[in-house]
Amino acid sequence: MNNYIDMNDVEQLIIDKLTGQIGEEDDLRLEELIAQNQEVEQLWQQMAKVYAMRKAVSFDQSFNVEDAWQALQQKVNILQPVTEPVTDTVAIPIRSNTSNWWRYSIAAAVAGLVIISLYLFIDYNRNQVTAAKTIQIKLANGNIVHTTAQDSLAGWLRNARAANIDPGAWNTLTVPAGKNYAFQLADGSKVWMNALSDLRFPLLFTRPERVIELNGEAFFKVAHQASQPFSVQVNGLTVKALGTEFNIKSYNKEATYISLVTGSVLVENAKGESIILLPGEGVVASDRNSSLRKESFDEATVLGWMKGVYFFRNEKLHQISVVAERMLDINIQLKDPTLAGLHFTGAIDRNKPVSHFLNMLASSGDIRYEINKDKVIISRK
Template sequence: MEERDSDNIKKLLLEYITGAIDKKGLEILTHWRQEAKSHEELFQRLISEDFLPKNREECILSPQDTEKEWQQICRRTFRKKTIRWQRILRYAAVFLLPLCLCLFLLKQKQDIPELPPLAQAIQELKTTAPILTLSDGSCIPLEHKATEEIRSSHSSILRTGDTLRYTAVKSADTTIHYNTLTIPKGNDYHLMLSDGTIVYLNTSSSLKYPVRFNGAVREVELVGEGYFNVKHDPEHPFIVKANGIAVKVLGTSFNVRAYQEEKIISTTLVEGAVYVKNRQSEVILTPSQQAVCTPEGRDIDVQTVNTDYYVGWITGRFIFNNTRLDDILTRLQQWYNFEVFYEKEQLKDLPFSLNIDKQKDFSKILNALERTERIRFSIKGNTVVVKNY
């Protein structure tokens, strides 16, 4: 990369982090991120809450500290990719130290005060436990991360922490018996189906599935969001039905988001291949493609995406990329107990990128957004008030 180009990228990275980037600059930065996977990985690490300091003074690093920090970033982001080391270390000199020096220049601005801990006003929504509904209609609250065996006449279920593992019980009965796992707000859960398929269920979701798969297909019904790592079985296709669409696979990894209140259904493919079908259309996805449609719509739109943005939730992180503020806060409402009030309607459309641990205190998430110097928050009861900066 030529020095002139690298200087421009450094400037755009700084403007992005401080919220001062304009539309043209955002287009240039987006193009740079798409040029190479290493660019995108570097960008995500730089904007991550785990990397950005809590205040600008902490960004004053000595050359030795800078090198040490960069080595840590490289080990976390590019482990086992030794071929890239020389190129990555060049990025350290090109980006990291100049970026920190630029942030040091900004310390003359008034620091944004940290919002106080909101343990009382804004709490995580873990008010009810996930519910397992058995085929006979009985409900089992999964209240504690205990280890226990749940037995019925049709299956054996091993519960370990926040994971359910099914083992089929041999039986002459060929009737298909269903269980339903329901995940309330503020929770997520994992389960392994009897065929070895692994499913991650996100908050406010439910999955209806057979305790044992019989017949020519393996079929489940999803409401909300789920990530599927399907056990390969070419003789028994796996089908996910969700809000008017069907996703058919043989063995692959993909994410389906189909919350009824959002009225948009997206299927994001990580590995393998899937068929996505609604009432009028059918498409085949290859890795890193996403299909988007509505329950009533005819067409299915297909686009190439960075899958990390759509499956990051299974690793315990909130990841947003140029996402409307209103969409970000709506997503957070699935995890925290709060309402939102905007002083100006146009604030809803401000785009932000965020990469932060879901276990962070809610105030830390708001502080991360405030440090862009584009918006301010105040808390009144359990209402988050959004203001101009």
């Protein structure tokens, strides 16, 4: 009798159950494994505990960022001790090494975060984990701050204070391939950043208008301040918002898409042409000088990346490969250039092994793939 249990498979079953995505058959299978195997039972208890801790704290819980910012203001007027903000977010790494990921998550839960760092580790063979790349902040004076799951806004402030930089000066946050990142600006506005994205912002909004710059993709939940308007500069466009939630996608050599979820925004191009959006409406611009084109959008599709999923419908393999490289931090090579024009419908799920996505493509019957070190080579059958 074969008693071998693939713990990577068990880990995925537990993740599916905790997130409510498990099927009835897999659910029964997991219950049997928990009942019959002590190691599986221990893993279930550990992962369930971490997930419960994660659910207990929410990114939307409020905290006073201005109190934290007083630490930096004391650089000029030293009136009181530094006050560090308290955690309100915990992120669970997905598909990492079974023996380490839950310890790491519990430590993060105890230490606390103001900033969430979503470390989504992808493997090629359900055992090999990709090397991590760091999310970093380039401060106004050129100093680089590498963020980790235990970094906090107070940590940024300490670096800024030590560097003696202007709190209103520009800093750049960079998110590498394969990662998402979410944090709160000094005004209370929340930003969720997609992979391969840059955001330029001041640590404190000291000017009459709150202005930031984006290259890549991000979702914004803007804190309403009528006396200090909020706008995003992106690829020659200006997106002005008040008390609004919207998504912007603008990667290099791609069109810019602005999708409004709630509130209203005014979008203006370099020629001074503008358009006002209502919830459910979006704007597309091929470049900074092109005309603005209004269109409707599917919210679940546009915002899927925030849950680690990219949906594509009748899309060319070339574009799918570009997104896969960005989301999964892999290198895809099309052996035959004519493959780029093949159309596919499906999804890229960063929470599953890379093989899940590649097998989905190969199931079309037209292509096959092989993995050579850190490169995925796609060819015709």
